[in-house]
Amino acid sequence: MDKGKLFQQFVRFTTSVHQVTNDMTKEIKIENITTVQYKILEFITVSQPVTLSEISECLHLSLPNSSRELKKLIQSQLCEKIIDPNDRRKFDIRLTEKGTALMNEVFQQLELKFQERINHLTESELEEMEEAIQILQTKFLDR
Amino acid sequence: MDKGKLFQQFVRFTTSVHQVTNDMTKEIKIENITTVQYKILEFITVSQPVTLSEISECLHLSLPNSSRELKKLIQSQLCEKIIDPNDRRKFDIRLTEKGTALMNEVFQQLELKFQERINHLTESELEEMEEAIQILQTKFLDR
């Protein structure tokens, strides 16, 4: 296998993924939420409960800046802290009901766009696609 | 096929792709180049020659802002305008030699990280992976 060629394909592939997800999320505008705040919300949604350090590390934000942005999200009542009884410096962060409702809406919109994008595919193509995602997830992404 | 489930997998998948590429590009710091400017460079690298409007559209930047950032890249002599003789309002943008050299370095670093990430895979797993990328590219991404 020509690993150089595979790398080329990988670059093209990741570029495409970024482009497509960019296009899909582009129009989703939530009032009083900035891009970084949305990324934080998305991260919490997918990974909750999370700590502030995890947000900081995974999103490549400094702890002070993460703290600042989280504060705004908490003020908007989209998420909340749940103090860890075992280590009171730490706390888990979760979406509130309001935050959950918001993210459900967002994901519903995204799902619509996703469905549009796949609705020309046959049943067997969908299965191929699922398998392809599975392979990349296990062989390459989850490490 | 449960399309809702496929969507869930898709979300997880795109999140992972973002995370991995984020981690791979994280340490790549080029002097006097901001994040947006790097994205522009990357876009030019992959798609050159491009017009300013294409940069603007694909990267979701306004034309004035694209113009401003491109100007800085040109001042740094990383790319150059080539005026279209057929329509002198337009111009193609290409990397200069300096820009090409820089991006070659960057991509070489990226390729190293990529190789690290795949070097535990067997030959047949690599082929599976290539095939998976191919499927997603043709069935879902290229539209």
Place this chain on the structure above:
DNA sequence: CTCATTTGTTATCATTTGATAACTAAATAT
């Protein structure tokens, strides 16, 4: 018990990015 480390906070400042208005020059349409 004391000191170092971990986890997060607050404040502040610089830089980057986004948005918009007013503009030019070339091309196209009527």
Place this chain on the structure above:
DNA sequence: ATATTTAGTTATCAAATGATAACAAATGAG
């Protein structure tokens, strides 16, 4: 030939993001 549209520029302002210093409180190690 004039008007309109297209492609890009310049200037300016506001907002978001990044970086850093100084801090506090809880935990852990010796």
